[in-house]
Every structure is written in structure tokens, then in C-alpha cells.
Amino acid sequence: MLPVGLLMIEHRLIERMIKLMRTETSKINNGEDPKVQFLHAVTDFIKTYADQCHHGKEENILFKSLVKKPLSEKHKQILNELAEEHIFARKKTRGLEEAIKKYLQGESSAIPKISQFMHELTEFYPQHIEKEDKQFFLPCMDYYSKSELDTLLNDFMAFDKDLVHEKYKEIVYSWEADQGDTI
Numbered sequence: 001m002l003p004v005g006l007l008m009i010e011h012r013l014i015e016r017m018i019k020l021m022r023t024e025t026s027k028i029n030n031g032e033d034p035k036v037q038f039l040h041a042v043t044d045f046i047k048t049y050a051d052q053c054h055h056g057k058e059e060n061i062l063f064k065s066l067v068k069k070p071l072s073e074k075h076k077q078i079l080n081e082l083a084e085e086h087i088f089a090r091k092k093t094r095g096l097e098e099a100i101k102k103y104l105q106g107e108s109s110a111i112p113k114i115s116q117f118m119h120e121l122t123e124f125y126p127q128h129i130e131k132e133d134k135q136f137f138l139p140c141m142d143y144y145s146k147s148e149l150d151t152l153l154n155d156f157m158a159f160d161k162d163l164v165h166e167k168y169k170e171i172v173y174s175w176e177a178d179q180g181d182t183i
């Protein structure tokens with residue numbers, strides 16, 4: 001499999017979450033109370049899967065290795081756009097988290113904000129994914145030799161392997177800090 005095949009498979013799961021988010025957003029817009037449990041699942045999914053795991057592989061492995069290649073102007077431009085777009089998604093996810101927190105504190109004015117951030121994220125991801133899938137990933141594979149492609153794929157898989165350990169380490173450390181415990 002080409003290394004970007006792995007990223008494209010991840011795109012398909014992100015799309016499924018985006019579909020769920022769209023449905024929840026229209027329910028909120030129709031006056032239903034936001035489902036907090038689902039919203040927590042959304043922010044966890046976006047932060048851990050879409051950002052840390054998926055954007056993490058793109059930025060820390062693929063983009064970093066591509067900048068060392070003699071990229072065409074078009075590919076250079078797309079790479080910069082994609083990196084900027086990841087920053088945009090992080091900002092919107094933080095906004096969503098903040099709005100959920102306010103809602104849980106009893107601020108009903110947070111509901112339209114939840115809806116707005118959900119809407120922006122559901123508009124953002126499909127366009128970002130389409131740009132990567134259709135304009136960037138496959139043509140960029142031509143910059144690599146067969147053995148470089150194998151290394152890239154191995155690096156992607158190694159990146160995922162550590163991720164779950166990092167995530168749960170962070171969770172335990174942050175709860176320890178919360179309780180005033182330190183190692």
C-alpha cells in the first residue's frame with residue numbers, strides 16, 4: 001500500500017464522524033438540547049484521531065519529508081495551505097470545546113456557538129480532505145523512490161503505535177496534577 005493509502009483510509013472515518021456531526025447540528029438548530037455525551041465524543045475524536053493521529057502523521061512525517069523534495073510551485077502552495085488549514089481546524093475545535101464548557105456551566109447562549117463551530121468544522125473537513133485526496137497525496141508520491149515509500153509507510157505505522165500510550169499517559173498525568181499529585 002502507498003503510505004497515503006493509510007491517510008485516505010483515515011479520511012473515510014473522519015467523513016463518517018462529520019456526517020454524524022451534521023445530523024446533531026441540525027437537531028440543535030431545530031431546538032433540541034445538545035447531546036453533551038456526543039459532543040465530548042466529537043471533540044475527543046477530532047483532537048485525538050483527526051488532529052493528533054491523522055494531522056500528526058501528515059505534518060510530522062509527510063509534510064516534513066516533502067519540504068526536502070524539489071516540489072513544484074503548485075505542490076508547495078498546497079502544502080502551505082494544508083498546514084494553515086490544520087491550524088484553522090484546531091482553532092475551531094478549541095472554540096467548540098470552550099462553548100461546550102460554557103453550556104455545561106448553564107450558559108444557554110453557548111448553544112448557537114456550539115452549532116456554529118460544529119457547522120464550521122463540518123464545512124471545513126470535506127473540503128480539506130478533498131484537496132488532499134484529489135490534488136495532493138497521489139501526485140506527491142512521485143517524489144519518492146520505492147524504498148523511500150516503504151520508509152514513509154513504516155514511519156506512519158510507528159507513529160500510531162506510540163499514540164495510544166501518549167494519550168493515556170497525558171490523561172493520567174493531567175488527573176494527577178488536578179489532584180495535586182506529582183511524580
Ligand SMILES: [Fe+2]
Nearest residue numbers: 055058082132
Ligand atoms: Fe490534513
Ligand SMILES: [Fe+2]
Nearest residue numbers: 007058129132
Ligand atoms: Fe488528511
